[in-house]
Amino acid sequence: MCESFVHTYVLLSEHVKCCHIGLPTKTAMPRGNLPMFKETFMRYSTTTIIIEISRQGDQRHLEDEMAPSSHLSAPIEVERKFIPGPEVEKSLNAIGAKLLKEITFRDCYYDSPDLRLALADYWLRKREDSWELKYPPQIGARGLTGASTQYLEVTQENQIICKISEVLGVPSPPNIEAFGLGELASFVTRRRRFQLPLEESSKTKVVVDLDEADFGFEVGEVEVIVETQEEVQNAMQKLEDICKKLGVFQESAVQGKVSMFLKLNRAEHYKQLIEAHVI
Numbered sequence: 001m002c003e004s005f006v007h008t009y010v011l012l013s014e015h016v017k018c019c020h021i022g023l024p025t026k027t028a029m030p031r032g033n034l035p036m037f038k039e040t041f042m043r044y045s046t047t048t049i050i051i052e053i054s055r056q057g058d059q060r061h062l063e064d065e066m067a068p069s070s071h072l073s074a075p076i077e078v079e080r081k082f083i084p085g086p087e088v089e090k091s092l093n094a095i096g097a098k099l100l101k102e103i104t105f106r107d108c109y110y111d112s113p114d115l116r117l118a119l120a121d122y123w124l125r126k127r128e129d130s131w132e133l134k135y136p137p138q139i140g141a142r143g144l145t146g147a148s149t150q151y152l153e154v155t156q157e158n159q160i161i162c163k164i165s166e167v168l169g170v171p172s173p174p175n176i177e178a179f180g181l182g183e184l185a186s187f188v189t190r191r192r193r194f195q196l197p198l199e200e201s202s203k204t205k206v207v208v209d210l211d212e213a214d215f216g217f218e219v220g221e222v223e224v225i226v227e228t229q230e231e232v233q234n235a236m237q238k239l240e241d242i243c244k245k246l247g248v249f250q251e252s253a254v255q256g257k258v259s260m261f262l263k264l265n266r267a268e269h270y271k272q273l274i275e276a277h278v279i
């Protein structure tokens with residue numbers, strides 16, 4: 001239950017109207033009636049709730065995150081990593097990929113001393129000045145399937161706090177720093193992002209990132225974003241086909257930057273995560 005998030009909405013509104021499957025639609029709840037509001041949503045917290053802030057005429061979606069062990073419905077990032085050979089840029093050109101941008105950023109990953117986040121496959125990082133959390137879309141499942149991964153990525157601090165406090169089993173603090181987590185990894189990436197031409201009859205954008213980390217490691221990644229779990233399998237097949245077209249297909253999973261950083265700099269942590277089949 002994420003109280004701070006509920007507060008934000010309730011206190012902003014004069015009347016909070018809620019529509020919910022199984023609830024009478026447009027039930028008006030007067031400002032300040034937090035106990036009743038909470039009780040109602042605790043009982044009906046498994047599907048989407050729409051909260052309408054009547055004074056602002058503003059409609060927002062508050063997804064199932066209010067249930068203690070549920071997930072937000074955010075877009076799913078489906079990715080496949082590869083080792084970028086010397087020919088990969090030529091292959092990208094040959095299939096009509098366009099360089100979208102070149103960026104450089106520092107990622108700092110944070111965790112508890114006993115790696116409770118990473119062991120649950122939750123990855124909290126600060127990319128430059130912005131917090132980001134990646135975690136598997138299905139509760140209790142890993143993000144890695146075969147050589148592809150699927151993760152949700154949330155960037156709103158209140159949502160990140162909810163998720164982290166759930167995983168750590170602690171109350172939500174006022175900000176992310178107050179969890180008191182330590183730095184797990186820190187490195188700079190130079191990224192070149194390419195966009196592949198849209199296929200006929202498909203709206204799915206495919207991007208390829210070529211990353212160079214400052215500790216002397218290079219990795220590539222093909223990525224698509226999908227909206228639902230039903231689309232993940234097709235997306236994984238698409239990534240496999242693209243890797244084959246680019247001549248970078250490898251059957252087994254390719255290590256990412258964090259994994260390699262830990263191998264080189266935090267051997268104990270690396271061993272622990274390998275043994276737990278998280279990386």
Ligand code: V4E
Binds near residue numbers: 147255
């Ligand atoms: C998810 C994850 C980690 C966090 C870093 O994620 P990654 O996609 O490798 O980083 P990056 O910089 O490409 O993020 P983006 O900019 O695309 O959001 S560290 C380990 N994992 C899990 C994991 C795994 N078990 N296996 C593989 C192949 N990748 C990631």
